[in-house]
Amino acid sequence: MGKLLIVGTVAFDAIETPFGKTDKILGGAATYIGLAASQFEVDSAIISIVGDDFPQDYLDLFTERNIDITALEIVKGGKTFFWKGKYHNDLNSRDTLVTELNTLADFNPVVPAAYKDADVVMLGNLHPIVQLGVINQMKKRPKLIVLDTMNFWMDNALNDLLEVIKHIDVLTINDEEARQLTGEYSLVKAAQKIFTMGPRFVVIKKGEHGALLFNEDQIFFAPALPLEEVFDPTGAGDTFAGGFSGYLAASDDSSFENMKKAIIHGSNLASFSVEKFGTERMLKLEHKEIRNRLHQFKKLTQFEIELQ
Amino acid sequence: MGKLLIVGTVAFDAIETPFGKTDKILGGAATYIGLAASQFEVDSAIISIVGDDFPQDYLDLFTERNIDITALEIVKGGKTFFWKGKYHNDLNSRDTLVTELNTLADFNPVVPAAYKDADVVMLGNLHPIVQLGVINQMKKRPKLIVLDTMNFWMDNALNDLLEVIKHIDVLTINDEEARQLTGEYSLVKAAQKIFTMGPRFVVIKKGEHGALLFNEDQIFFAPALPLEEVFDPTGAGDTFAGGFSGYLAASDDSSFENMKKAIIHGSNLASFSVEKFGTERMLKLEHKEIRNRLHQFKKLTQFEIELQ
Numbered sequence: 001m002g003k004l005l006i007v008g009t010v011a012f013d014a015i016e017t018p019f020g021k022t023d024k025i026l027g028g029a030a031t032y033i034g035l036a037a038s039q040f041e042v043d044s045a046i047i048s049i050v051g052d053d054f055p056q057d058y059l060d061l062f063t064e065r066n067i068d069i070t071a072l073e074i075v076k077g078g079k080t081f082f083w084k085g086k087y088h089n090d091l092n093s094r095d096t097l098v099t100e101l102n103t104l105a106d107f108n109p110v111v112p113a114a115y116k117d118a119d120v121v122m123l124g125n126l127h128p129i130v131q132l133g134v135i136n137q138m139k140k141r142p143k144l145i146v147l148d149t150m151n152f153w154m155d156n157a158l159n160d161l162l163e164v165i166k167h168i169d170v171l172t173i174n175d176e177e178a179r180q181l182t183g184e185y186s187l188v189k190a191a192q193k194i195f196t197m198g199p200r201f202v203v204i205k206k207g208e209h210g211a212l213l214f215n216e217d218q219i220f221f222a223p224a225l226p227l228e229e230v231f232d233p234t235g236a237g238d239t240f241a242g243g244f245s246g247y248l249a250a251s252d253d254s255s256f257e258n259m260k261k262a263i264i265h266g267s268n269l270a271s272f273s274v275e276k277f278g279t280e281r282m283l284k285l286e287h288k289e290i291r292n293r294l295h296q297f298k299k300l301t302q303f304e305i306e307l308q
Numbered sequence: 309m310g311k312l313l314i315v316g317t318v319a320f321d322a323i324e325t326p327f328g329k330t331d332k333i334l335g336g337a338a339t340y341i342g343l344a345a346s347q348f349e350v351d352s353a354i355i356s357i358v359g360d361d362f363p364q365d366y367l368d369l370f371t372e373r374n375i376d377i378t379a380l381e382i383v384k385g386g387k388t389f390f391w392k393g394k395y396h397n398d399l400n401s402r403d404t405l406v407t408e409l410n411t412l413a414d415f416n417p418v419v420p421a422a423y424k425d426a427d428v429v430m431l432g433n434l435h436p437i438v439q440l441g442v443i444n445q446m447k448k449r450p451k452l453i454v455l456d457t458m459n460f461w462m463d464n465a466l467n468d469l470l471e472v473i474k475h476i477d478v479l480t481i482n483d484e485e486a487r488q489l490t491g492e493y494s495l496v497k498a499a500q501k502i503f504t505m506g507p508r509f510v511v512i513k514k515g516e517h518g519a520l521l522f523n524e525d526q527i528f529f530a531p532a533l534p535l536e537e538v539f540d541p542t543g544a545g546d547t548f549a550g551g552f553s554g555y556l557a558a559s560d561d562s563s564f565e566n567m568k569k570a571i572i573h574g575s576n577l578a579s580f581s582v583e584k585f586g587t588e589r590m591l592k593l594e595h596k597e598i599r600n601r602l603h604q605f606k607k608l609t610q611f612e613i614e615l616q
Contacts, residue, residue, distance in 0.1 A: 188536045209517040221531045221608050228496045260611045300529050301609050303568045
């Protein structure tokens with residue numbers, strides 16, 4: 001069993017989609033990553049920060065799933081990071097209505113002693129200086145450091161982002177961000193350019209259009225499972241990252257072949273996440289459902305063809 | 309060896325992309341379909357119409373590839389259909405600068421006697437009344453009728469389109485058109501609605517995002533091969549349709565399993581088509597290149613995963 005260290009937000013989200021809206025519910029990148037990773041045989045810990053408005057029930061959801069929250073700092077008198085957003089009708093774009101950083105403004109992650117030798121570090125979307133600070137606290141080089149980021153940091157902290165990217169193994173970003181980061185429209189060329197920045201692997205997330213995994217001379221593609229209804233895309237990318245890093249930590253094998261499986265596991269879990277608001281679907285997910293849907297993924301993509 | 313009947317435009321195109329521009333070159337849906345289908349062991353014929361400005365060299369390109377052009381009408385004193393377009397920088401959208409219907413305005417396809425028993429009929433994008441006219445001339449029901457269409461006919465001849473769709477087996481359209489035709493955003497739901505209109509199979513083309521094949525209870529997905537450079541997307545969809553229908557005519561098997569292979573063959577050939585202007589790449593394509601790229605498709609998509 002591998003050790004997975006997760007760094008990212010634990011938050012309140014208020015979400016509006018064409019299908020309905022929520023009050024403040026459990027959200028945040030580290031939340032989705034942790035819940036997805038807990039589907040695998042891993043020891044995982046979350047480093048994050050919340051206020052004392054964060055309910056015990058939510059904390060219990062983590063500990064019940066064997067997720068170590070020793071390093072989830074609870075600030076007395078502080079308020080938890082809050083995001084409110086509204087999705088457009090096609091669910092492919094959204095407007096952010098409210099962002100209250102609250103306790104996150106002073107987040108200074110401290111890696112717990114028991115996780116300074118983690119096998120896999122999954123750095124959720126945060127300021128790149130915060131992400132780098134976590135890497136620098138590791139007492140030995142993790143087998144795999146995975147970093148997720150977004151265009152906001154390319155616009156506002158590019159040099160810091162380029163610095164942390166030097167130290168990682170896998171970069172996960174979406175297609176538009178890959179183009180922005182590299183100035184290359186072709187995703188193949190974009191990935192090649194990212195390799196010169198440090199990472200050995202690039203995962204390009206295309207939302208409903210699937211995900212691409214690149215190493216220097218191989219490409220693998222996993223589609224998103226076509227669904228009758230996408231209810232709420234919030235957290236799909238983080239759920240993907242959690243399935244990906246959780247599987248890799250559990251299997252302790254970062255070959256390209258095994259990373260392909262990790263991509264499929266991540267896509268599979270993300271396909272559940274979007275079926276209900278927030279974390280609702282992930283909290284009730286059963287092993288049998290996961291297995292059945294993996295089978296659907298195989299049917300969706302596998303073929304036999306004669307190569308004469 | 310099966311018989312494939314192809315109906316569609318044979319045309320002059322003038323194309324401008326960010327990488328260059330052409331004068332009038334060989335184009336048209338039936339051209340791309342025919343060239344792609346000729347990669348398989350089929351007897352094929354094109355029904356179309358051109359003017360006597362259409363060069364003998366172009367006609368020879370068809371006959372050299374064993375494509376029957378008896379039913380390619382050459383109108384004396386007439387001019388060949390001409391399309392001129394300019395692609396935007398991302399190559400995902402384009403402006404039509406010139407459309408001269410010319411002889412195509414009076415196109416009244418006549419199915420040659422030798423093809424009234426064709427196994428597969430591939431109806432390229434044309435007025436749905438013209439497409440229906442071809443079906444009505446068949447002396448026995450083809451094993452498979454494939455129809456390609458576009459939003460223009462949904463906007464301008466919807467009732468005619470709905471009529472011809474009743475008589476076909478496979479509808480190929482792009483994702484936006486599937487949504488327009490059905491009013492369903494989810495492609496899964498859109499396909500289900502299209503089944504109630506007549507077809508047993510729906511192929512939804514997503515361009516650089518691949519293609520989905522649906523029957524009533526199965527889905528298959530094929531990605532587009534990620535390329536370093538897409539040079540000219542003109543004809544990619546028709547090349548896909550030609551590879552799809554050509555393979556199905558050659559293999560005489562319209563099971564879902566075999567249709568999956570047809571989708572891969574179509575995607576594979578389309579990946580070449582976009583590498584050069586117009587038909588240039590397709591005219592110089594070698595068997596070995598096709599086989600090697602099929603191998604790339606397998607590597608891109610195939611994985612082993614344990615289903616515990």
